[in-house]
Amino acid sequence: MLIKLTGGRIYDPAHNIDGRVMDIYVRDGRIVERPGDAETIDQEYDLRGKVVMAGAIDMHTHIGGGKVNIARLMLPEDHRASPAVHTDACRAGCGHAAPSTLTTGYRYAEMGYTAGFEPALSPVNARQSHLEMCDTPIIDKGGYAMIGSDDYFLRMLAAKQDQNAINDYVAWILHASQAIGIKVVNPGGINAFKFNQRALNLDEENIHYKVTPREVLQSLTRAVYELGIAHPLHVHGNNLGVPGNVETTLKTMGAVEGYPVHLTHIQFHSYGTEGDRKFSSGAAAVAEALNKHKNVSADVGQILFGQTVTASGDNMRQYANSGHGSPRKSVLMDIECDSGCGVVPFKYKDQNFVNALQWAIGLEIFLLTEDPWRIFLTTDHPNGAPFTSYPHLIRLLMDKGFRNDMFAKLNLDAQSMSTLTSIDREYSLYEIAIMTRAGAAKLVGLHDRGHLGIGAGADITVYTDNADREAMFAKPDYVFKDGQLVVRNGEVVKVTWGSTHTVKPEFDRGIEKDLKKYFDTYHTMNMENFKVSAAELEDDGRGHVIVQECKGRREKTA
Amino acid sequence: MTQSTNFPAGSIEAVAFPCEGLLSDDLLISRDADGNLSLQNSSCSKAAAFFERPRVASSPKIAGQPADLSSAIAKITELFGKSRHPLISGLATDVYGMRAVMNLAETAGATIDHMNSKSSMKNLLVMQNSGWYVTTLSEVKNRVDLLVVIGTDVVSYFPRFFERVIWNKEAMFTENTDAREVVYLGGRDINTEPGTSPSGRKPDVLPCDPDRIPEVLAALRAIISGKPFTATEVAGVATADLEKLAERLKAAKYSVIAWTGSALDFPHAELSIQTITGIVEHLNKTTRSAGLPLSGNDGDVTAYNVSTWISGYPFRSSYRRGYPDYDPYHYETSSLLKEGEVDVLIWINSFNPERLPPASKTPTVVIGHPAMQFEQPPEVFIPIAVPGLEASGAQFRSDSSVTLPLKKLRATELPTLGDVLSAIEAALKAA
Ligand SMILES: [Zn+2]
Numbered sequence: 001m002l003i004k005l006t007g008g009r010i011y012d013p014a015h016n017i018d019g020r021v022m023d024i025y026v027r028d029g030r031i032v033e034r035p036g037d038a039e040t041i042d043q044e045y046d047l048r049g050k051v052v053m054a055g056a057i058d059m060h061t062h063i064g065g066g067k068v069n070i071a072r073l074m075l076p077e078d079h080r081a082s083p084a085v086h087t088d089a090c091r092a093g094c095g096h097a098a099p100s101t102l103t104t105g106y107r108y109a110e111m112g113y114t115a116g117f118e119p120a121l122s123p124v125n126a127r128q129s130h131l132e133m134c135d136t137p138i139i140d141k142g143g144y145a146m147i148g149s150d151d152y153f154l155r156m157l158a159a160k161q162d163q164n165a166i167n168d169y170v171a172w173i174l175h176a177s178q179a180i181g182i183k184v185v186n187p188g189g190i191n192a193f194k195f196n197q198r199a200l201n202l203d204e205e206n207i208h209y210k211v212t213p214r215e216v217l218q219s220l221t222r223a224v225y226e227l228g229i230a231h232p233l234h235v236h237g238n239n240l241g242v243p244g245n246v247e248t249t250l251k252t253m254g255a256v257e258g259y260p261v262h263l264t265h266i267q268f269h270s271y272g273t274e275g276d277r278k279f280s281s282g283a284a285a286v287a288e289a290l291n292k293h294k295n296v297s298a299d300v301g302q303i304l305f306g307q308t309v310t311a312s313g314d315n316m317r318q319y320a321n322s323g324h325g326s327p328r329k330s331v332l333m334d335i336e337c338d339s340g341c342g343v344v345p346f347k348y349k350d351q352n353f354v355n356a357l358q359w360a361i362g363l364e365i366f367l368l369t370e371d372p373w374r375i376f377l378t379t380d381h382p383n384g385a386p387f388t389s390y391p392h393l394i395r396l397l398m399d400k401g402f403r404n405d406m407f408a409k410l411n412l413d414a415q416s417m418s419t420l421t422s423i424d425r426e427y428s429l430y431e432i433a434i435m436t437r438a439g440a441a442k443l444v445g446l447h448d449r450g451h452l453g454i455g456a457g458a459d460i461t462v463y464t465d466n467a468d469r470e471a472m473f474a475k476p477d478y479v480f481k482d483g484q485l486v487v488r489n490g491e492v493v494k495v496t497w498g499s500t501h502t503v504k505p506e507f508d509r510g511i512e513k514d515l516k517k518y519f520d521t522y523h524t525m526n527m528e529n530f531k532v533s534a535a536e537l538e539d540d541g542r543g544h545v546i547v548q549e550c551k552g553r554r555e556k557t558a
Numbered sequence: 559m560t561q562s563t564n565f566p567a568g569s570i571e572a573v574a575f576p577c578e579g580l581l582s583d584d585l586l587i588s589r590d591a592d593g594n595l596s597l598q599n600s601s602c603s604k605a606a607a608f609f610e611r612p613r614v615a616s617s618p619k620i621a622g623q624p625a626d627l628s629s630a631i632a633k634i635t636e637l638f639g640k641s642r643h644p645l646i647s648g649l650a651t652d653v654y655g656m657r658a659v660m661n662l663a664e665t666a667g668a669t670i671d672h673m674n675s676k677s678s679m680k681n682l683l684v685m686q687n688s689g690w691y692v693t694t695l696s697e698v699k700n701r702v703d704l705l706v707v708i709g710t711d712v713v714s715y716f717p718r719f720f721e722r723v724i725w726n727k728e729a730m731f732t733e734n735t736d737a738r739e740v741v742y743l744g745g746r747d748i749n750t751e752p753g754t755s756p757s758g759r760k761p762d763v764l765p766c767d768p769d770r771i772p773e774v775l776a777a778l779r780a781i782i783s784g785k786p787f788t789a790t791e792v793a794g795v796a797t798a799d800l801e802k803l804a805e806r807l808k809a810a811k812y813s814v815i816a817w818t819g820s821a822l823d824f825p826h827a828e829l830s831i832q833t834i835t836g837i838v839e840h841l842n843k844t845t846r847s848a849g850l851p852l853s854g855n856d857g858d859v860t861a862y863n864v865s866t867w868i869s870g871y872p873f874r875s876s877y878r879r880g881y882p883d884y885d886p887y888h889y890e891t892s893s894l895l896k897e898g899e900v901d902v903l904i905w906i907n908s909f910n911p912e913r914l915p916p917a918s919k920t921p922t923v924v925i926g927h928p929a930m931q932f933e934q935p936p937e938v939f940i941p942i943a944v945p946g947l948e949a950s951g952a953q954f955r956s957d958s959s960v961t962l963p964l965k966k967l968r969a970t971e972l973p974t975l976g977d978v979l980s981a982i983e984a985a986l987k988a989a
Contacts, residue, residue, distance in 0.1 A: 100866075128863070524696045
């Protein structure tokens with residue numbers, strides 16, 4: 001099957017293509033060279049005047065695993081308002097803040113997204129995460145394995161084990177949990193909370209292990225780098241949501257000593273303590289630091305107004321926030337000497353001072369950070385807002401007039417605390433394509449996605465250019481997934497099952513001797529059963545496991 | 559029965575017991591050349607009964623008469639095809655089986671419910687109404703210093719609970735596990751022997767009539783949260799004893815309060831569970847404490863998890879409107895059958911052959927364990943491969959945080975639940 005996409009305006013930042021009119025050819029799911037004149041084109045799409053990009057990639061979205069399913073279970077009232085009826089192509093489902101897996105896949109595809117990455121895959125819970133993601137149709141997926149508060153790792157650090165041993169453990173976790181990256185949440189803090197510590201600053205010791213978050217960050221950023229994993233350590237820092245946490249965030253950037261690091265939902269970590277209410281924007285300082293530290297990238301975690309649900313591994317902070325839930329309920333857990341979780345429904349209100357300022361802080365970070373290859377478009381779905389609000393967020397970034405109109409409706413005290421209207425920047429289509437395609441693929445380590453070069457997977461989105469960017473990005477004309485037309489005019493026309501992206505760095509399997517002893521002594525499951533096999537993901541015909549290349553183990557530093 | 563060469567005599571390690579909520583996966587099973595299994599390393603009689611049950615030849619039956627599989631599927635398709643409101647209940651299966659259940663339910667506009675929903679629902683309602691702070695088995699195993707059990711011996715439902723997570727020899731954060739304190743609060747004449755420490759220290763027992771547990775819990779909560787409480791006893795439990803328990807809970811570093819929905823067998827038990835979680839909430843203001851809801855037998859935790867991720871709702875939900883619809887009071891098996899609201903029932907029961915479908919006038923189809931026997935033969939019976947015995951699979955544990963792989967331990971000619979339900983669904987779509 002040879003497909004020709006004729007005459008579209010192409011935005012492909014991976015190849016420095018900024019709106020050039022070009023033809024694209026697709027064969028067997030891949031983008032191919034222009035075929036010889038003798039070859040028959042099986043199908044042609046006339047894309048003259050249309051905007052063409054690679055399929056979008058959400059590099060941080062909570063779509064599968066224990067806490068997401070708890071959020072679904074907790075929110076029947078939210079689902080009731082958003083039923084998804086059975087159609088010719090799609091099965092029924094429901095949900096707005098925490099949609100069912102099927103609905104999640106359909107809605108992402110309908111917005112032109114072809115991949116999403118679950119950022120908080122708890123290794124003991126990896127099997128569930130993957131089972132859910134495998135039930136999420138059309139899009140590709142993957143997970144970042146969450147460590148750093150697990151007792152095995154903290155025992156290693158406390159015992160001053162050398163970096164090679166840490167690297168082996170990190171690699172073992174990636175294999176066992178079929179993950180593509182490593183995430184740390186409130187480094188060491190989830191564990192400290194189990195010992196009744198209520199906060200943990202960057203240089204504060206866990207009372208049991210005598211280990212600090214700084215040490216956790218240093219050993220893990222280095223492990224990820226030395227194993228040759230493309231995605232830098234994904235960090236949800238200490239003190240999420242705490243006024244004044246901008247200090248922690250700036251220190252965290254320095255703590256990693258030049259190793260690559262990704263700071264996630266940085267909006268929630270960019271708060272100062274100025275003003276009458278002791279809550280202010282730290283966006284300028286954070287953006288300035290991001291501009292300076294080339295080893296640091298971030299996604300924003302923009303908040304948008306309305307009902308959502310917050311779901312995090314950071315049960316220390318979620319416990320602290322549980323009283324602010326709306327509706328007032330929360331599920332909190334300590335989990336398996338591995339991690340924790342906290343799920344708190346939340347309603348962001350534009351007339352609430354703090355919420356309004358959070359909204360402005362997120363946008364300030366987007367607009368003040370200069371390099372679109374190192375800042376990413378997320379709402380930390382569903383923590384800041386459901387992913388279905390991305391087209392609205394894109395309009396806020398691309399349309400200054402619209403942004404300022406929205407700003408004018410906010411809580412007045414918050415308006416007086418923000419410099420947002422003084423920022424003239426409007427994102428271009430090219431920059432949006434970097435943030436949501438080329439940059440995201442590079443950051444996650446998807447070598448054949450996020451671009452439209454020869455050999456790339458044919459994940460392609462076609463839009464009708466429209467000055468109303470929200471309307472434009474909400475309803476693509478066509479979405480192709482691996483060369484198959486899955487969406488037409490913003491509606492799913494064919495359901496496929498995407499693949500799961502992983503990395504499998506080399507490591508010394510000798511580490512299993514000690515791990516087995518640990519499991520047999522302290523755990524309630526067998527080490528062999530902890531490991532998730534690729535076959536388990538591929539059973540039931542729900543897609544394949546793809547192993548993305550690690551560039552190889554780098555020179556060890558000591 | 560002869561075995562395929564893929565399953566020679568031998569022994570298999572790290573086998574999980576698939577239909578008990580603790581999902582203990584430390585079992586060593588030996589297999590003879592005929593596929594007979596024996597449990598080698600545990601005294602758990604429930605597990606032995608499950609794995610060692612003699613194999614029986616079983617075939618599909620229509621109205622009690624042997625039939626081939628395709629006729630049986632055709633008969634079910636006919637029943638479903640003319641049904642206005644089908645019910646798929648029982649749901650004792652694993653993740654892969656539940657996926658097929660959800661697909662069929664969506665296609666057929668069916669309602670779903672689980673055989674254990676009466677007890678599970680008590681916990682789910684609390685999660686949906688107020689939430690809670692809970693913990694998981696390995697945390698208990700390594701951290702608990704004070705265990706309070708509400709109204710149950712635990713071991714009737716989970717025989718290895720104390721062996722696995724309380725009296726374990728080594729723990730990361732408890733120097734001497736023998737020093738762990740166990741308190742049984744509420745219930746009458748329960749077996750508290752498993753709560754005795756290895757060195758012989760007896761647990762504390764504060765008994766009361768099961769239906770008065772709500773009052774005792776409310777009193778304990780009042781005392782812990784410093785509300786005035788003047789009575790000298792409640793339901794036969796001395797206030798002084800409750801005060802002592804309150805002090806111990808406040809002094810504990812990591813207390814765990816455990817319950818099972820089944821044992822809290824009185825109206826509105828969800829309110830008592832809320833009282834327990836309220837106690838935990840109060841304790842967490844100054845120290846650490848967590849609840850431990852114990853469930854997961856017959857795959858109920860699997861069923862509500864899979865149903866929730868696919869439809870948004872746990873069981874007691876329905877696709878009859880063309881989209882998922884949840885009503886925990888209405889979509890309940892016995893009342894739907896009694897009121898004649900459903901016109902066909904599929905009863906799915908993979909694990910325990912004794913769990914028969916509820917008696918009713920509604921035409922009933924059973925898809926389940928090959929050893930199931932019926933006094934009143936159902937319209938159709940299809941024996942299936944049991945997950946974790948004759949089919950591989952995945953199952954959720956009681957605490958919902960861990961899902962374990964289930965192993966295929968021997969060959970079988972029988973189809974899986976997924977095979978059967980997919981065939982029915984395909985036939986319905988073709989019709
Ligand atoms: Zn997140």
